Amino acid sequence: MKIDTRSIGKVLGTPDAWRFVLLHGDDSGLIREYAASLTKKAAGSLDDPFRVSLLARDDHPRFDEEATALSLDGGRRVVWVREGTDGLATATAAVLDSPCNSLIIMEAGALPARGKLRKLAESRPDSASIGCYPEEGRALEASVRRMLEEQRVRITSEALGWLVGRLGADRAGVRNEVEKLSLYAGENGELTLEDVLVCIGDSGSASVDDAVFLAMEGDRAGADLALERALSEGANPVAVARVTLGHISRLRRVKAEIERGQTRAEAMKTLRPPVFFKKQQSFERALDAWSLAALLDLAQRTQTFEFACKQTGSMDVLLCRRHLAGIAAKAAAGRRR
Known part of the structure; x- marks a missing residue:
């Protein structure tokens, strides 16, 4: 049965209704989180040697044996398979057609x-x-708000908007950042924009921010250095695309307000959240470098870049370096004009 997004919670909460759950796609962190949640719900823990059998890729030959084994304590066994491939399809079908009642949870990557x-x-x-x-x-x-609520932590809309624009694409990375914020806020605490800037400002997300701002103002060398730092700290090229799109959107909004007759200072005050004070000069240099039409064209090209990064087998890091280099070159030319 193909499960839509709205029904995932029901599946994870009712393991007894299923014999085989296939988790597939591009987000390895989310796959692992779902697998762990389902295993814990079905077996009571993740490491019960009598009820949980964890099979890495090298253990796949033992799949038949583990999937048909009986639980020594009478509970239902969970066979948690990592790096599943279509090569296990025949064996899985045979187990499902047998009278055994093990729950098979299989992690896989992107599958056709x-x-x-x-x-x-x-x-x-x-x-x-x-x-x-x-x-x-x-x-x-x-998802971020729900994770924080699980830790009894609130977050302002302004802080949430800023945070989401800078998080990476992988679920494990998102949860790590949320856990760091939860520790900072404490139980029953509330996170403001200033709190999030303090906690996230020294991470790879700050490097992504720096790379995008520097590229948009035309500083090729600075953008290259910031991007390499971000990539070395685990930043995802898709996250770079999203931060770039967010920055372009804010620049377009200010440009549009200026064309309607507002001063630059007045137009910048309309942004929520406001431009971080350390980034204001960079933001204004980008305003000088780009026209409204050029920003619209760049937004479309950045969306194309993001889509290309999501294609199976794409050289996303190379595409990321090339895209930011192109932005910096065009911005530099715009400022000279």
């Missing part, structure tokens, strides 16, 4: 829609196929 594992999971009523892809926009905002 017509692949054997996906066809198997989507065609059977006792099986679930869950696509795990990087969240963005409102979906990511909702």
